[in-house]
Amino acid sequence: MDIEPQFVADLHIHSRYAYACSKSLTLANLAAGARVKGIGLLATGDFTHPAWLAELEAGLSLVDYGTYRHGGVNFVLGTEISCVYRQGGKARRLHLLLFLPSLEAVARFNGELARRGVKLEGDGRPSVGVAAAELASLALDADPAAMVIPAHIWTPWYGLLGSVSGFDSLEECFGGLTPLVRAVETGLSSDPAMNWGVPEMAGRAIVSFSDAHSLPNLGRELTIFRGKPTYGGLKAALEGNAIAYTVEFYPEEGKYHYNGHRNCEVRQSPEETAAAGGGRCPVCGRPLTLGVLHRVRSLSAGDAGGGDGELVAGGDGLIRPLDGRPPFLRLVPLEELLAETLGVGRRSKAVGKIYQKLCAELGSELATLAWVGASDLQRAAGEQVAEAVLKARTGRVVADPGFDGRYGTVRVWGERPGKGWQGGLL
Ligand SMILES: [Zn+2]
Numbered sequence: 355m356d357i358e359p360q361f362v363a364d365l366h367i368h369s370r371y372a373y374a375c376s377k378s379l380t381l382a383n384l385a386a387g388a389r390v391k392g393i394g395l396l397a398t399g400d401f402t403h404p405a406w407l408a409e410l411e412a413g414l415s416l417v418d419y420g421t422y423r424h425g426g427v428n429f430v431l432g433t434e435i436s437c438v439y440r441q442g443g444k445a446r447r448l449h450l451l452l453f454l455p456s457l458e459a460v461a462r463f464n465g466e467l468a469r470r471g472v473k474l475e476g477d478g479r480p481s482v483g484v485a486a487a488e489l490a491s492l493a494l495d496a497d498p499a500a501m502v503i504p505a506h507i508w509t510p511w512y513g514l515l516g517s518v519s520g521f522d523s524l525e526e527c528f529g530g531l532t533p534l535v536r537a538v539e540t541g542l543s544s545d546p547a548m549n550w551g552v553p554e555m556a557g558r559a560i561v562s563f564s565d566a567h568s569l570p571n572l573g574r575e576l577t578i579f580r581g582k583p584t585y586g587g588l589k590a591a592l593e594g595n596a597i598a599y600t601v602e603f604y605p606e607e608g609k610y611h612y613n614g615h616r617n618c619e620v621r622q623s624p625e626e627t628a629a630a631g632g633g634r635c636p637v638c639g640r641p642l643t644l645g646v647l648h649r650v651r652s653l654s655a656g657d658a659g660g661g662d663g664e665l666v667a668g669g670d671g672l673i674r675p676l677d678g679r680p681p682f683l684r685l686v687p688l689e690e691l692l693a694e695t696l697g698v699g700r701r702s703k704a705v706g707k708i709y710q711k712l713c714a715e716l717g718s719e720l721a722t723l724a725w726v727g728a729s730d731l732q733r734a735a736g737e738q739v740a741e742a743v744l745k746a747r748t749g750r751v752v753a754d755p756g757f758d759g760r761y762g763t764v765r766v767w768g769e770r771p772g773k774g775w776q777g778g779l780l
């Protein structure tokens with residue numbers, strides 16, 4: 355038995371002040387949502403936004419170095435920033451997660467951005483014309499204990515290694531600061547197994563968070579760290595790759611798993627794109643949006659991303675690599691499982707009622723999806739819902755990959771993949 359303490363963290367979220375985010379993303383609602391989901395450490399998100407920062411200052415109590423508390427949940431001060439600039443003759447667009455250990459450090463950092471003409475009172479996730487390396491050093495100048503995690507690194511747009519406006523390596527992006535970047539966030543369209551073949555991931559922590567823009571999406575991906583749910587505990591865990599496991603979407607469900615053109619209704623696997631040659635759309639003739647699987651494979655040393663066949667989940671659902679890297683779980687959000695099983699909408703009253711009941715009775719959404727044994731599940735949820743949870747936990751699903759900004763689907767009932775899933779044309 356593992357006697358080391360562990361904590362469940364979601365460190366990529368937004369407030370109601372970020373673009374296209376739900377108005378219900380308040381501090382109180384985030385804390386309440388985290389408790390239902392089973393999250394012990396949340397990032398505040400959006401600390402560059404003056405109105406949100408004022409709410410954080412008013413609502414958070416300092417409990418430990420860099421660690422705050424509200425509504426029974428620990429918080430660290432975190433944000434996401436969009437860097438848009440040119441380097442090496444190419445337009446670069448990428449998102450970084452930044453963490454600082456004090457409100458004073460946040461004030462120093464925000465002051466530097468304001469001095470550079472960044473409008474902080476607009477979007478909670480501001481866009482800055484500052485290179486990623488320079489932004490990282492601004493954060494480290496604000497406090498040497500700052501942490502930098504490139505966000506959803508594989509997404510074609512706004513991912514550090516993305517196919518459209520990213521780099522080919524962390525080194526190319528961060529230069530001399532690269533060793534300080536101890537972790538990368540994989541995003542919904544990729545899971546750790548897809549990253550294990552990429553040489554520069556060796557020795558780096560691979561983390562997953564929700565990027566939630568609304569409360570139901572909180573914790574849809576998570577990282578379970580070893581150690582204490584504090585800023586110091588988090589920093590030590592990231593530096594030592596002390597991850598018990600990550601909780602992932604099925605990567606097919608992400609919006610950029612395959613290649614394609616949404617408007618042309620064209621979707622291709624990397625093999626189909628290779629066989630067709632050139633990566634152009636058969637309908638409009640323009641280059642296809644190359645998805646995450648394609649991009650991961652092109653930056654991998656060997657046959658990465660195709661390892662699903664050898665990575666069979668154990669009875670506990672954990673998918674373990676052969677070397678010492680942390681394992682991971684693939685899960686389907688509970689509301690999705692309930693909606694599919696009941697044959698109703700995800701936001702329906704029936705789903706909401708059972709969701710609340712199961713999270714209350716079994717401890718949390720994460721406990722329900724990942725931890726609770728079969729007999730307890732059957733008792734609380736009934737045969738069918740219990741079976742749906744167990745299927746999702748152990749990889750007995752049918753996945754229909756997302757592409758070019760359209761979410762994929764993962765179903766646990768029926769063997770029928772999505773409509774017209776043949777030959778790459780939808
Ligand atoms: Zn982002």
Ligand SMILES: [Zn+2]
Nearest residue numbers: 615618635638
């Ligand atoms: Zn097209």
